[in-house]
Amino acid sequence: MSAPLTSSSRDELIQAIEPIIRECYQLPVTRTPGRVSLSSAILGPEEALGVLRTVLSGWISQGPLTAEFERQFAAYVGAAHAVAVNSGSSANLLLLAALLEAGRLQAGDEVIVPATTFATVAAPIVQLGLVPVYADVESDTFNLDPAAAEAALSTKTRALMPVHTLGYPADLPALAALAHRRNLVLLEDCCEAHGASLDGRRVGSTGVISSFSFFVAHNMTTGEGGMILTNDDMLAALCRSLREFGRADQRALARGRFHTDEHLQDYDKRYVFERLGYNVRMTDVAAAIGLAQLQKLDAFNAARRETADWYTVQLAGCEDVLQLPRPRPGVTHTYYTYPIVVREQAPFTRRQFAEYLESHGIETRPLFAGCLPDQPGFRVAPHRVAGALPVARRLRDRALFIGVHPGLQPEDLAHATETIRAFVEREQR
Ligand SMILES: Cc1ncc(COP(=O)(O)O)c(C=O)c1O
Numbered sequence: 001m002s003a004p005l006t007s008s009s010r011d012e013l014i015q016a017i018e019p020i021i022r023e024c025y026q027l028p029v030t031r032t033p034g035r036v037s038l039s040s041a042i043l044g045p046e047e048a049l050g051v052l053r054t055v056l057s058g059w060i061s062q063g064p065l066t067a068e069f070e071r072q073f074a075a076y077v078g079a080a081h082a083v084a085v086n087s088g089s090s091a092n093l094l095l096l097a098a099l100l101e102a103g104r105l106q107a108g109d110e111v112i113v114p115a116t117t118f119a120t121v122a123a124p125i126v127q128l129g130l131v132p133v134y135a136d137v138e139s140d141t142f143n144l145d146p147a148a149a150e151a152a153l154s155t156k157t158r159a160l161m162p163v164h165t166l167g168y169p170a171d172l173p174a175l176a177a178l179a180h181r182r183n184l185v186l187l188e189d190c191c192e193a194h195g196a197s198l199d200g201r202r203v204g205s206t207g208v209i210s211s212f213s214f215f216v217a218h219n220m221t222t223g224e225g226g227m228i229l230t231n232d233d234m235l236a237a238l239c240r241s242l243r244e245f246g247r248a249d250q251r252a253l254a255r256g257r258f259h260t261d262e263h264l265q266d267y268d269k270r271y272v273f274e275r276l277g278y279n280v281r282m283t284d285v286a287a288a289i290g291l292a293q294l295q296k297l298d299a300f301n302a303a304r305r306e307t308a309d310w311y312t313v314q315l316a317g318c319e320d321v322l323q324l325p326r327p328r329p330g331v332t333h334t335y336y337t338y339p340i341v342v343r344e345q346a347p348f349t350r351r352q353f354a355e356y357l358e359s360h361g362i363e364t365r366p367l368f369a370g371c372l373p374d375q376p377g378f379r380v381a382p383h384r385v386a387g388a389l390p391v392a393r394r395l396r397d398r399a400l401f402i403g404v405h406p407g408l409q410p411e412d413l414a415h416a417t418e419t420i421r422a423f424v425e426r427e428q429r
Helices: 007-024 043-057 064-077 087-099 121-127 148-149 172-181 234-242 251-256 285-316 349-357 392-397 410-428
Strands: 081-085 110-114 130-133 157-160 185-189 209-213 226-230 338-342 398-400
Touching: 007 043, 007 209, 043 285, 064 081, 064 226, 064 285, 081 087, 081 398, 087 121, 087 172, 087 226, 087 234, 110 121, 130 148, 148 410, 157 172, 157 234, 172 285, 226 234, 285 338, 285 410, 338 349, 338 392, 349 392, 349 410, 392 398
Parallel strands: 110 130, 110 157, 157 185, 185 209
Antiparallel strands: 081 226, 209 226, 338 398
Protein backbone atom coordinates (compact mmCIF):
# COMPACT_ATOMS: atom_id res chain seq x y z
CA MET A 1 0.00 0.00 0.00
CA SER A 2 1.37 3.41 -0.88
CA ALA A 3 0.81 6.72 0.88
CA PRO A 4 -1.94 9.02 -0.52
CA LEU A 5 -0.75 11.42 -3.18
CA THR A 6 -0.05 15.00 -2.24
CA SER A 7 -2.59 17.44 -3.58
CA SER A 8 -0.15 18.90 -6.11
CA SER A 9 0.84 15.50 -7.52
CA ARG A 10 -2.87 14.63 -7.64
CA ASP A 11 -3.61 17.77 -9.65
CA GLU A 12 -0.76 16.99 -12.02
CA LEU A 13 -2.01 13.48 -12.54
CA ILE A 14 -5.57 14.67 -13.22
CA GLN A 15 -4.30 17.32 -15.64
CA ALA A 16 -2.34 14.67 -17.54
CA ILE A 17 -5.17 12.20 -17.69
CA GLU A 18 -8.11 14.56 -18.28
CA PRO A 19 -7.65 14.93 -22.06
CA ILE A 20 -7.41 11.15 -22.42
CA ILE A 21 -10.61 10.61 -20.46
CA ARG A 22 -12.42 13.31 -22.42
CA GLU A 23 -11.23 11.75 -25.66
CA CYS A 24 -12.47 8.32 -24.59
CA TYR A 25 -16.00 9.75 -24.30
CA GLN A 26 -15.77 10.98 -27.90
CA LEU A 27 -15.20 7.47 -29.21
CA PRO A 28 -18.16 5.74 -30.87
CA VAL A 29 -20.14 3.54 -28.49
CA THR A 30 -21.25 0.00 -29.27
CA ARG A 31 -25.00 0.04 -29.89
CA THR A 32 -27.45 -2.78 -30.36
CA PRO A 33 -29.55 -1.77 -33.36
CA GLY A 34 -33.30 -1.92 -32.76
CA ARG A 35 -32.99 -2.07 -28.97
CA VAL A 36 -35.01 0.49 -27.02
CA SER A 37 -33.84 0.16 -23.43
CA LEU A 38 -35.81 1.36 -20.44
CA SER A 39 -32.98 3.28 -18.86
CA SER A 40 -29.34 4.05 -19.21
CA ALA A 41 -27.03 6.04 -16.96
CA ILE A 42 -25.71 8.93 -19.03
CA LEU A 43 -22.19 9.32 -17.69
CA GLY A 44 -19.46 11.49 -19.14
CA PRO A 45 -15.92 12.64 -18.41
CA GLU A 46 -17.21 14.86 -15.57
CA GLU A 47 -18.42 11.82 -13.62
CA ALA A 48 -15.27 9.81 -14.42
CA LEU A 49 -12.97 12.67 -13.38
CA GLY A 50 -15.03 13.32 -10.25
CA VAL A 51 -14.68 9.70 -9.17
CA LEU A 52 -10.98 9.66 -9.99
CA ARG A 53 -10.35 12.85 -8.03
CA THR A 54 -12.25 11.38 -5.07
CA VAL A 55 -10.31 8.14 -5.11
CA LEU A 56 -7.01 9.99 -5.45
CA SER A 57 -7.96 12.21 -2.52
CA GLY A 58 -8.04 9.11 -0.33
CA TRP A 59 -11.46 10.04 1.14
CA ILE A 60 -14.04 7.69 -0.34
CA SER A 61 -16.60 7.30 2.47
CA GLN A 62 -19.14 10.00 3.49
CA GLY A 63 -17.24 13.26 3.65
CA PRO A 64 -16.86 16.73 2.14
CA LEU A 65 -18.29 15.83 -1.28
CA THR A 66 -21.42 14.36 0.28
CA ALA A 67 -21.86 17.61 2.22
CA GLU A 68 -21.39 19.62 -0.99
CA PHE A 69 -23.85 17.42 -2.89
CA GLU A 70 -26.38 17.94 -0.06
CA ARG A 71 -25.87 21.70 -0.22
CA GLN A 72 -26.29 21.88 -3.98
CA PHE A 73 -29.26 19.52 -4.14
CA ALA A 74 -31.09 21.40 -1.37
CA ALA A 75 -30.49 24.68 -3.22
CA TYR A 76 -31.68 23.15 -6.50
CA VAL A 77 -34.99 21.97 -5.05
CA GLY A 78 -35.42 24.86 -2.63
CA ALA A 79 -35.14 23.34 0.85
CA ALA A 80 -33.10 24.32 3.89
CA HIS A 81 -31.60 20.91 4.67
CA ALA A 82 -30.57 17.82 2.73
CA VAL A 83 -29.43 14.52 4.18
CA ALA A 84 -27.83 12.15 1.69
CA VAL A 85 -28.33 8.41 2.12
CA ASN A 86 -27.65 5.21 0.18
CA SER A 87 -31.07 4.83 -1.49
CA GLY A 88 -34.56 6.26 -1.88
CA SER A 89 -35.84 3.36 0.21
CA SER A 90 -33.51 4.38 3.05
CA ALA A 91 -34.69 7.99 2.66
CA ASN A 92 -38.29 6.87 3.18
CA LEU A 93 -37.29 4.72 6.16
CA LEU A 94 -35.36 7.51 7.83
CA LEU A 95 -37.87 10.29 7.31
CA LEU A 96 -40.61 8.18 8.90
CA ALA A 97 -38.31 7.16 11.76
CA ALA A 98 -37.48 10.83 12.33
CA LEU A 99 -41.18 11.80 12.37
CA LEU A 100 -41.82 9.03 14.92
CA GLU A 101 -39.00 10.16 17.16
CA ALA A 102 -40.08 13.78 16.84
CA GLY A 103 -43.55 12.74 18.05
CA ARG A 104 -45.23 13.87 14.84
CA LEU A 105 -46.29 10.27 14.19
CA GLN A 106 -46.99 7.44 16.60
CA ALA A 107 -46.98 3.67 16.15
CA GLY A 108 -50.35 2.56 14.80
CA ASP A 109 -50.99 5.86 12.99
CA GLU A 110 -52.21 5.64 9.42
CA VAL A 111 -50.32 7.08 6.45
CA ILE A 112 -52.27 7.50 3.20
CA VAL A 113 -50.31 6.47 0.10
CA PRO A 114 -51.29 6.03 -3.55
CA ALA A 115 -52.26 2.42 -4.29
CA THR A 116 -50.26 2.52 -7.54
CA THR A 117 -46.64 2.86 -6.56
CA PHE A 118 -43.32 1.27 -5.66
CA ALA A 119 -42.83 -1.24 -2.83
CA THR A 120 -40.62 0.84 -0.59
CA VAL A 121 -43.10 3.68 -0.38
CA ALA A 122 -45.27 1.47 1.85
CA ALA A 123 -42.77 -1.08 3.20
CA PRO A 124 -41.02 1.33 5.63
CA ILE A 125 -44.42 2.46 6.89
CA VAL A 126 -45.19 -1.12 7.93
CA GLN A 127 -41.64 -1.81 9.12
CA LEU A 128 -41.89 1.10 11.56
CA GLY A 129 -45.24 0.03 13.03
CA LEU A 130 -47.37 2.48 11.07
CA VAL A 131 -50.28 1.46 8.82
CA PRO A 132 -50.36 2.27 5.09
CA VAL A 133 -53.79 3.16 3.75
CA TYR A 134 -54.03 2.64 0.00
CA ALA A 135 -56.12 5.27 -1.74
CA ASP A 136 -56.96 5.37 -5.41
CA VAL A 137 -55.04 7.37 -8.01
CA GLU A 138 -56.05 9.71 -10.83
CA SER A 139 -56.48 7.98 -14.19
CA ASP A 140 -54.43 10.53 -16.17
CA THR A 141 -51.60 11.33 -13.73
CA PHE A 142 -51.41 8.01 -11.79
CA ASN A 143 -50.96 10.16 -8.66
CA LEU A 144 -52.79 10.10 -5.34
CA ASP A 145 -56.29 11.43 -5.99
CA PRO A 146 -57.00 14.19 -3.43
CA ALA A 147 -60.70 13.24 -3.32
CA ALA A 148 -59.82 9.58 -2.73
CA ALA A 149 -57.30 10.61 -0.06
CA GLU A 150 -59.97 12.66 1.72
CA ALA A 151 -62.47 9.79 1.51
CA ALA A 152 -59.79 7.48 2.98
CA LEU A 153 -59.32 9.50 6.18
CA SER A 154 -60.09 7.90 9.53
CA THR A 155 -59.55 9.08 13.10
CA LYS A 156 -56.16 7.31 12.98
CA THR A 157 -54.88 9.07 9.87
CA ARG A 158 -51.88 11.27 10.65
CA ALA A 159 -50.03 11.68 7.33
CA LEU A 160 -50.40 11.89 3.54
CA MET A 161 -47.57 10.60 1.39
CA PRO A 162 -48.15 11.42 -2.28
CA VAL A 163 -45.68 10.12 -4.85
CA HIS A 164 -44.84 12.13 -7.97
CA THR A 165 -45.35 9.14 -10.22
CA LEU A 166 -42.93 8.75 -13.14
CA GLY A 167 -42.07 12.47 -12.89
CA TYR A 168 -45.63 13.82 -12.94
CA PRO A 169 -46.10 16.17 -9.93
CA ALA A 170 -48.96 15.15 -7.65
CA ASP A 171 -51.71 17.71 -6.96
CA LEU A 172 -49.81 19.30 -4.07
CA PRO A 173 -52.04 22.39 -3.71
CA ALA A 174 -55.08 20.16 -3.08
CA LEU A 175 -53.16 17.70 -0.89
CA ALA A 176 -51.47 20.46 1.12
CA ALA A 177 -54.87 22.09 1.69
CA LEU A 178 -56.27 18.74 2.88
CA ALA A 179 -53.26 18.20 5.15
CA HIS A 180 -53.73 21.69 6.58
CA ARG A 181 -57.50 21.26 7.15
CA ARG A 182 -57.11 17.87 8.85
CA ASN A 183 -53.83 18.55 10.64
CA LEU A 184 -51.90 15.85 8.75
CA VAL A 185 -48.19 15.67 8.03
CA LEU A 186 -47.57 16.02 4.28
CA LEU A 187 -44.66 13.92 3.03
CA GLU A 188 -43.48 13.82 -0.58
CA ASP A 189 -41.92 10.85 -2.30
CA CYS A 190 -40.00 12.45 -5.19
CA CYS A 191 -37.93 9.35 -6.00
CA GLU A 192 -39.14 9.39 -9.62
CA ALA A 193 -39.36 13.17 -10.09
CA HIS A 194 -36.06 15.08 -9.76
CA GLY A 195 -36.66 18.57 -11.10
CA ALA A 196 -40.38 18.12 -11.84
CA SER A 197 -42.48 21.16 -10.97
CA LEU A 198 -46.01 22.38 -10.68
CA ASP A 199 -46.72 26.03 -11.46
CA GLY A 200 -42.98 26.70 -11.27
CA ARG A 201 -42.48 25.09 -7.85
CA ARG A 202 -40.21 22.06 -7.74
CA VAL A 203 -41.46 18.91 -6.06
CA GLY A 204 -39.83 18.19 -2.73
CA SER A 205 -40.20 21.70 -1.34
CA THR A 206 -43.87 21.70 -0.27
CA GLY A 207 -44.15 18.81 2.19
CA VAL A 208 -42.72 18.71 5.71
CA ILE A 209 -40.09 16.29 4.46
CA SER A 210 -39.40 14.56 1.15
CA SER A 211 -37.35 11.75 -0.38
CA PHE A 212 -35.39 11.30 -3.62
CA SER A 213 -33.70 8.28 -5.18
CA PHE A 214 -30.55 8.28 -7.30
CA PHE A 215 -30.82 4.66 -8.43
CA VAL A 216 -29.13 4.09 -11.76
CA ALA A 217 -32.37 4.06 -13.80
CA HIS A 218 -33.52 7.48 -12.54
CA ASN A 219 -33.30 10.91 -14.20
CA MET A 220 -30.03 11.54 -12.35
CA THR A 221 -27.98 8.89 -10.62
CA THR A 222 -25.25 8.09 -8.14
CA GLY A 223 -25.46 4.35 -8.92
CA GLU A 224 -27.39 3.77 -5.69
CA GLY A 225 -28.29 6.74 -3.52
CA GLY A 226 -30.98 8.87 -1.99
CA MET A 227 -31.66 12.22 -0.34
CA ILE A 228 -34.00 13.59 2.30
CA LEU A 229 -35.01 17.25 2.11
CA THR A 230 -36.72 19.32 4.79
CA ASN A 231 -36.97 22.84 6.14
CA ASP A 232 -37.33 21.48 9.67
CA ASP A 233 -34.06 21.72 11.67
CA MET A 234 -35.06 19.03 14.14
CA LEU A 235 -36.09 16.48 11.51
CA ALA A 236 -32.87 17.11 9.58
CA ALA A 237 -30.77 16.55 12.71
CA LEU A 238 -32.68 13.34 13.51
CA CYS A 239 -32.17 12.04 9.96
CA ARG A 240 -28.45 12.81 10.16
CA SER A 241 -28.14 10.87 13.38
CA LEU A 242 -30.34 7.99 12.17
CA ARG A 243 -28.28 7.55 9.00
CA GLU A 244 -25.14 6.84 11.01
CA PHE A 245 -25.87 4.45 13.82
CA GLY A 246 -27.94 6.90 15.86
CA ARG A 247 -24.91 8.72 17.09
CA ALA A 248 -24.80 12.30 18.29
CA ASP A 249 -24.92 14.86 15.49
CA GLN A 250 -21.28 15.02 14.44
CA ARG A 251 -21.57 18.72 13.70
CA ALA A 252 -21.87 19.14 17.47
CA LEU A 253 -18.20 18.13 17.63
CA ALA A 254 -17.43 21.71 16.71
CA ARG A 255 -18.82 22.69 20.12
CA GLY A 256 -16.44 20.35 21.93
CA ARG A 257 -15.37 16.77 21.56
CA PHE A 258 -16.52 15.27 24.84
CA HIS A 259 -19.88 14.37 26.29
CA THR A 260 -20.69 13.99 29.96
CA ASP A 261 -23.89 12.76 31.64
CA GLU A 262 -24.75 10.62 34.67
CA HIS A 263 -23.23 7.49 33.07
CA LEU A 264 -20.60 8.81 30.66
CA GLN A 265 -17.68 10.97 31.73
CA ASP A 266 -15.79 13.04 29.09
CA TYR A 267 -16.82 10.53 26.47
CA ASP A 268 -15.79 11.05 22.82
CA LYS A 269 -18.94 12.25 21.02
CA ARG A 270 -18.08 10.08 18.01
CA TYR A 271 -19.16 7.13 20.11
CA VAL A 272 -22.15 8.59 21.87
CA PHE A 273 -25.27 6.89 20.53
CA GLU A 274 -28.36 8.90 21.25
CA ARG A 275 -30.85 6.57 19.60
CA LEU A 276 -31.05 3.28 17.68
CA GLY A 277 -30.02 4.12 14.16
CA TYR A 278 -28.94 2.57 10.89
CA ASN A 279 -25.92 2.82 8.64
CA VAL A 280 -27.30 4.12 5.33
CA ARG A 281 -24.69 6.73 4.44
CA MET A 282 -23.78 7.92 0.98
CA THR A 283 -20.12 7.60 -0.04
CA ASP A 284 -18.11 10.50 -1.47
CA VAL A 285 -17.56 8.41 -4.61
CA ALA A 286 -21.33 8.40 -5.16
CA ALA A 287 -21.57 12.10 -4.25
CA ALA A 288 -18.89 12.94 -6.86
CA ILE A 289 -21.11 11.33 -9.51
CA GLY A 290 -24.17 13.09 -8.08
CA LEU A 291 -22.51 16.52 -8.27
CA ALA A 292 -21.71 16.01 -11.96
CA GLN A 293 -25.19 14.63 -12.69
CA LEU A 294 -26.94 17.53 -10.95
CA GLN A 295 -25.29 19.95 -13.40
CA LYS A 296 -26.86 17.98 -16.26
CA LEU A 297 -30.28 17.28 -14.73
CA ASP A 298 -32.19 20.10 -16.42
CA ALA A 299 -30.77 19.17 -19.82
CA PHE A 300 -31.57 15.48 -19.21
CA ASN A 301 -35.14 16.38 -18.25
CA ALA A 302 -35.59 18.66 -21.25
CA ALA A 303 -34.42 15.85 -23.55
CA ARG A 304 -36.85 13.41 -21.88
CA ARG A 305 -39.72 15.87 -22.34
CA GLU A 306 -38.84 16.40 -25.97
CA THR A 307 -38.78 12.66 -26.64
CA ALA A 308 -42.03 12.08 -24.74
CA ASP A 309 -43.77 14.85 -26.67
CA TRP A 310 -42.47 13.38 -29.91
CA TYR A 311 -43.74 9.89 -28.93
CA THR A 312 -47.15 11.38 -28.17
CA VAL A 313 -47.33 13.15 -31.54
CA GLN A 314 -46.21 10.01 -33.39
CA LEU A 315 -48.69 7.79 -31.53
CA ALA A 316 -51.65 10.18 -31.60
CA GLY A 317 -53.35 7.97 -34.21
CA CYS A 318 -53.40 5.09 -31.69
CA GLU A 319 -55.13 7.01 -28.92
CA ASP A 320 -58.48 5.27 -29.41
CA VAL A 321 -56.83 2.08 -28.06
CA LEU A 322 -53.82 3.44 -26.14
CA GLN A 323 -53.96 6.07 -23.40
CA LEU A 324 -50.93 8.37 -23.71
CA PRO A 325 -49.59 10.94 -21.23
CA ARG A 326 -51.11 14.39 -21.71
CA PRO A 327 -49.84 16.64 -18.87
CA ARG A 328 -52.22 19.28 -17.49
CA PRO A 329 -51.33 23.00 -17.76
CA GLY A 330 -48.73 24.17 -15.22
CA VAL A 331 -47.11 20.72 -15.02
CA THR A 332 -43.43 20.26 -15.84
CA HIS A 333 -43.25 16.50 -16.25
CA THR A 334 -39.83 14.85 -16.09
CA TYR A 335 -40.80 11.49 -17.65
CA TYR A 336 -38.89 8.92 -15.69
CA THR A 337 -40.44 6.61 -18.29
CA TYR A 338 -43.15 6.89 -20.94
CA PRO A 339 -46.40 5.28 -19.73
CA ILE A 340 -49.01 3.74 -22.04
CA VAL A 341 -52.34 2.27 -20.89
CA VAL A 342 -54.14 -0.27 -23.09
CA ARG A 343 -57.73 0.96 -23.22
CA GLU A 344 -60.69 -1.34 -22.54
CA GLN A 345 -61.84 -1.15 -26.17
CA ALA A 346 -58.47 -2.33 -27.51
CA PRO A 347 -58.66 -5.68 -29.32
CA PHE A 348 -55.50 -6.86 -27.49
CA THR A 349 -54.27 -7.29 -23.94
CA ARG A 350 -51.38 -5.57 -22.16
CA ARG A 351 -49.52 -8.88 -22.22
CA GLN A 352 -49.90 -9.27 -26.00
CA PHE A 353 -48.77 -5.67 -26.47
CA ALA A 354 -45.77 -6.09 -24.16
CA GLU A 355 -44.72 -9.39 -25.75
CA TYR A 356 -44.87 -7.84 -29.24
CA LEU A 357 -42.76 -4.88 -28.13
CA GLU A 358 -40.23 -7.08 -26.33
CA SER A 359 -39.95 -9.36 -29.38
CA HIS A 360 -39.03 -6.25 -31.36
CA GLY A 361 -36.34 -5.17 -28.89
CA ILE A 362 -38.43 -2.62 -26.98
CA GLU A 363 -38.16 -3.13 -23.23
CA THR A 364 -41.34 -2.75 -21.18
CA ARG A 365 -42.36 -2.96 -17.53
CA PRO A 366 -45.73 -2.76 -15.78
CA LEU A 367 -46.43 0.33 -13.69
CA PHE A 368 -44.24 -0.85 -10.79
CA ALA A 369 -46.33 -2.70 -8.24
CA GLY A 370 -49.55 -1.96 -10.19
CA CYS A 371 -51.77 -1.93 -7.14
CA LEU A 372 -49.62 -2.40 -4.06
CA PRO A 373 -52.16 -4.11 -1.76
CA ASP A 374 -52.57 -6.82 -4.43
CA GLN A 375 -48.88 -7.78 -4.23
CA PRO A 376 -48.18 -11.04 -2.34
CA GLY A 377 -46.04 -9.50 0.41
CA PHE A 378 -48.35 -6.56 0.95
CA ARG A 379 -51.61 -8.54 1.07
CA VAL A 380 -50.51 -10.13 4.33
CA ALA A 381 -48.85 -7.03 5.85
CA PRO A 382 -50.89 -4.65 8.02
CA HIS A 383 -52.77 -2.15 5.84
CA ARG A 384 -56.15 -0.68 5.02
CA VAL A 385 -57.63 -0.34 1.55
CA ALA A 386 -59.84 2.69 0.93
CA GLY A 387 -62.57 1.55 -1.46
CA ALA A 388 -62.40 -0.67 -4.52
CA LEU A 389 -59.40 1.13 -6.12
CA PRO A 390 -60.85 0.93 -9.66
CA VAL A 391 -58.17 3.13 -11.24
CA ALA A 392 -55.21 1.45 -9.53
CA ARG A 393 -56.57 -1.97 -10.53
CA ARG A 394 -57.10 -0.80 -14.10
CA LEU A 395 -53.48 0.37 -14.21
CA ARG A 396 -52.36 -2.91 -12.60
CA ASP A 397 -53.95 -4.78 -15.52
CA ARG A 398 -53.49 -2.36 -18.41
CA ALA A 399 -50.47 -0.06 -17.96
CA LEU A 400 -46.91 -0.48 -19.10
CA PHE A 401 -44.04 1.85 -19.76
CA ILE A 402 -41.20 2.15 -22.26
CA GLY A 403 -37.92 4.06 -22.19
CA VAL A 404 -37.64 7.79 -22.84
CA HIS A 405 -34.12 8.45 -21.56
CA PRO A 406 -31.58 10.74 -23.26
CA GLY A 407 -29.40 7.81 -24.33
CA LEU A 408 -31.96 6.82 -26.96
CA GLN A 409 -31.08 7.89 -30.49
CA PRO A 410 -33.51 9.14 -33.17
CA GLU A 411 -33.45 5.71 -34.86
CA ASP A 412 -34.43 4.04 -31.55
CA LEU A 413 -37.33 6.44 -31.08
CA ALA A 414 -38.49 5.89 -34.66
CA HIS A 415 -38.25 2.12 -34.15
CA ALA A 416 -40.36 2.33 -30.97
CA THR A 417 -43.15 4.39 -32.51
CA GLU A 418 -43.18 2.50 -35.83
CA THR A 419 -43.38 -0.81 -33.97
CA ILE A 420 -46.25 0.38 -31.79
CA ARG A 421 -48.15 1.75 -34.77
CA ALA A 422 -47.60 -1.46 -36.76
CA PHE A 423 -48.90 -3.56 -33.85
CA VAL A 424 -52.01 -1.44 -33.37
CA GLU A 425 -52.75 -1.46 -37.12
CA ARG A 426 -52.31 -5.24 -37.30
CA GLU A 427 -54.60 -5.82 -34.30
CA GLN A 428 -57.26 -3.46 -35.59
CA ARG A 429 -57.43 -5.02 -39.02
C1 LIG B 1 -41.67 6.04 -5.77
C2 LIG B 1 -40.43 5.36 -5.30
N1 LIG B 1 -40.09 5.45 -4.01
C3 LIG B 1 -38.98 4.85 -3.55
C4 LIG B 1 -38.14 4.15 -4.38
C5 LIG B 1 -36.92 3.51 -3.82
O1 LIG B 1 -35.74 4.07 -4.31
P1 LIG B 1 -34.38 3.20 -4.31
O2 LIG B 1 -34.46 2.27 -5.47
O3 LIG B 1 -33.31 4.22 -4.46
O4 LIG B 1 -34.31 2.49 -3.02
C6 LIG B 1 -38.45 4.04 -5.73
C7 LIG B 1 -37.56 3.29 -6.63
O5 LIG B 1 -37.39 3.54 -7.78
C8 LIG B 1 -39.64 4.64 -6.22
O6 LIG B 1 -39.99 4.54 -7.50
